[in-house]
Amino acid sequence: MLLFHALAIAPLVSSVLGQQIWDIWETARDKSTLFKSLQPAVINFVSPGAAGAADIQVNDGAVYQQMDGFGAALTDSSAKLLSGLKSSNSNAYWELLRKLWDVADGANSAGMPVLRVPIGASDFSALGYSFDDEWNDTSFSRLSADRAPSYLWSTLADIKSIQPGIKLFFLPWSPPAWMKDSNSLNGGRVWADRSDQLAQYLFKSIQAIKNKGFDTYAISIQNEPENSNPTYPTALVAPDVAALVGNALRTLLNNNGFSRVKIIGYDHNWDHAAAYPVTMINNAPNAFAGAAFHCYGGNVGQQEDFHRAHPGKEIYFTECTGEFGSDWWSDIKWNMDNIFIGSVEHWARAAMLWNVALDGKGQQVLPGSSSCGGPGCRAVVTISGSSYTLNQEWYAIAQSNRATNPRDANGPFGQRIGSSVSGGTGWALRVTAFKTTRNNPADWNRYSLVVLNWADNPVQSVRTTIGFRGQQATYTFKTGLTTLWWYAQN
Numbered sequence: 001m002l003l004f005h006a007l008a009i010a011p012l013v014s015s016v017l018g019q020q021i022w023d024i025w026e027t028a029r030d031k032s033t034l035f036k037s038l039q040p041a042v043i044n045f046v047s048p049g050a051a052g053a054a055d056i057q058v059n060d061g062a063v064y065q066q067m068d069g070f071g072a073a074l075t076d077s078s079a080k081l082l083s084g085l086k087s088s089n090s091n092a093y094w095e096l097l098r099k100l101w102d103v104a105d106g107a108n109s110a111g112m113p114v115l116r117v118p119i120g121a122s123d124f125s126a127l128g129y130s131f132d133d134e135w136n137d138t139s140f141s142r143l144s145a146d147r148a149p150s151y152l153w154s155t156l157a158d159i160k161s162i163q164p165g166i167k168l169f170f171l172p173w174s175p176p177a178w179m180k181d182s183n184s185l186n187g188g189r190v191w192a193d194r195s196d197q198l199a200q201y202l203f204k205s206i207q208a209i210k211n212k213g214f215d216t217y218a219i220s221i222q223n224e225p226e227n228s229n230p231t232y233p234t235a236l237v238a239p240d241v242a243a244l245v246g247n248a249l250r251t252l253l254n255n256n257g258f259s260r261v262k263i264i265g266y267d268h269n270w271d272h273a274a275a276y277p278v279t280m281i282n283n284a285p286n287a288f289a290g291a292a293f294h295c296y297g298g299n300v301g302q303q304e305d306f307h308r309a310h311p312g313k314e315i316y317f318t319e320c321t322g323e324f325g326s327d328w329w330s331d332i333k334w335n336m337d338n339i340f341i342g343s344v345e346h347w348a349r350a351a352m353l354w355n356v357a358l359d360g361k362g363q364q365v366l367p368g369s370s371s372c373g374g375p376g377c378r379a380v381v382t383i384s385g386s387s388y389t390l391n392q393e394w395y396a397i398a399q400s401n402r403a404t405n406p407r408d409a410n411g412p413f414g415q416r417i418g419s420s421v422s423g424g425t426g427w428a429l430r431v432t433a434f435k436t437t438r439n440n441p442a443d444w445n446r447y448s449l450v451v452l453n454w455a456d457n458p459v460q461s462v463r464t465t466i467g468f469r470g471q472q473a474t475y476t477f478k479t480g481l482t483t484l485w486w487y488a489q490n
């Protein structure tokens with residue numbers, strides 16, 4: 001770091017000298033390193049020699065989506081566990097909050113800059129509620145964010161104290177029961193003629209959340225609008241109804257000082273990417289910033305179906321969960337291949353897993369809910385009484401955010417740039433590349449790679465050449481996850 005500053009203030013230093021790999025973070029398959037900074041000798045980019053067993057070409061002439069980063073969801077149940085940890089072991093609580101949400105460059109943290117938060121109960125709540133359960137309260141005089149448990153807001157306030165700029169994605173698992181044909185939060189369909197009321201409900205919820213001290217980055221109309229489940233808050237919202245809600249909500253937000261709040265939609269599985277979100281945005285092209293996807297059906301490549309139909313719209317990946325009983329390394333591979341590398345290759349600006357914290361049995365599931373049966377869902381961290389464990393999901397997120405979080409405090413996030421892999425052992429590497437600009441345009445950009453070496457049968461380290469602007473660096477990737485970066489002239 002000190003050496004770099006010396007270089008940066010020496011104006012005659014050539015760009016080749018700047019192209020040195022400075023910092024390498026690794027999570028090895030054999031757990032010999034776990035999000036560990038290797039602090040190697042600086043690796044120089046030099047005139048290209050023969051390609052390695054794998055050859056990564058980084059093309060910063062191709063610039064793709066702006067990144068928001070990688071994170072998870074603060075459900076009521078996550079907040080309750082975190083808040084219990086605060087009571088029982090305040091030191092562990094603050095240590096864990098920093099391990100999840102400290103975005104400072106180089107922090108030993110997953111550094112999650114995005115957080116998804118339900119409006120009202122989800123399948124991970126102690127009980128069912130919305131922000132306005134007063135029947136037919138169409139004036140929303142009884143709407144209140146205090147319908148949510150106080151531990152949700154107190155935990156969110158503590159998270160914000162660690163990361164004031166965190167981007168919050170709010171959305172309901174169900175609108176108030178009185179807007180639905182089931183007359184229940186659980187299951188049923190939103191009445192089409194309630195679309196204006198649903199827009200009012202979402203707008204007033206954002207206002208109530210703002211009055212609690214939290215700005216909304218993005219609001220989604222409805223979690224999983226094609227899912228009606230009678231055991232937990234869910235709601236069917238047809239795509240044309242979502243479009244009506246989106247248009248009405250956009251007007252309310254714009255007219256009341258919330259024009260920067262993004263509206264996104266769909267928030268459901270990959271398999272219908274060509275249908276629901278395309279129709280929704282066809283019907284309300286000016287209301288929606290984009291669409292969000294979940295992992296529970298279809299495959300990540302289907303994000304391209306939506307992108308082809310609406311190339312100007314944003315894509316977010318917003319939900320997938322781990323389950324207990326699976327294999328640590330297999331989970332790392334799957335999560336990187338499909339989500340933290342895969343969804344980004346298919347235009348996602350952000351990728352979030354489901355609960356940020358649950359206990360060792362995947363509780364608390366909403367009483368009576370059929371969600372997460374069997375061995376239970378695993379969260380990013382497991383909290384057991386007064387201690388916590390960082391799960392495989394934490395390492396996948398930490399390695400990914402290291403490449404895209406700002407280099408400078410409050411600085412710009414990374415943008416995806418072009419990368420390709422070739423060579424005899426090229427199949428072993430999954431790679432994304434990013435460039436991160438700086439607060440001070442005179443400072444050199446950071447260029448970073450997230451690399452999954454998934455060669456595990458047999459396990460093999462892969463000697464790899466990395467090409468960048470006609471220069472070449474050489475590094476041997478262990479089986480596992482590696483994030484590395486270099487500075488180069490802008």
Ligand SMILES: *[C@@H]1O[C@H](CO)[C@@H](O)[C@H](O)[C@H]1NC(C)=O
Pocket residue numbers: 135136
């Ligand atoms: C609520 O409003 C709906 C639609 O106007 C009406 O059909 C229903 O009877 C009302 N319910 C109550 C309890 O007022």
